[in-house]
Amino acid sequence: MAEIKRCKNGFATAVDGVTRVVSSGELVSTDDPVYTRDRRDLFEDVTTHVSQQAAGRARAAGKGVEQATAAPGEKRDLTPPAPFDPAEHNVADVLAYLGTVDRDEALRVLDAEAGGKKRSTILALREQYEGPSNLPPADPDGDDA
Structure with missing residues (x-):
């Protein structure tokens, strides 16, 4: 079976009495x-x-160069990863995760914790994430009357 090769360095050669120039970068079949x-x-x-x-x-x-996640010929798994479940992690891991996510994800994790193991160290953080969003909106006129 023929393969396709790429010419690394251009050259000229005679093929059937005719000069043929093969340029660098040109793709050539191994049957050529x-x-x-x-x-x-x-x-x-x-x-x-x-x-x-x-x-x-x-x-x-x-x-860096991204590495393939599947072996040649295998299909990649495009299923998104499961959401972080605090019940599957120790307190230190949950706290570390909460330090890397946005407010909405943190509240989702805290809700899951409240419905699961109810660890006080983790649940104590809820106020930190709820605080500013519970403030009344700023007065658009700026007069605070």
Whole structure:
């Protein structure tokens, strides 16, 4: 079965008496007469090139390259992760999680805790998250009359 290869360095060669120029970056089938055993080192797998380019762009942007989450041929699981359940974690983990989420998620977790294990250390934080939202709205005229 033929494969597609990418030319790493351009070259010219005679094919059936006609000069053929293969440019750097050109894609060539392994069935093509310009792809011979003597010229294999002038080509690379397309996937190798794409991976190298992605890694280079990621390095330039200061980011790592995302790794695939499924083996080749397997479908990725697109099901979103289950919501954080405080009952499945110890107090330290719940407190750490609450420090990383927005107000709505924190209140959801605190509600789950109130309906579950009811650990006082965690439930004591509710006022911290409810406080400012229970204040009356600011006076739009600014006269506070």
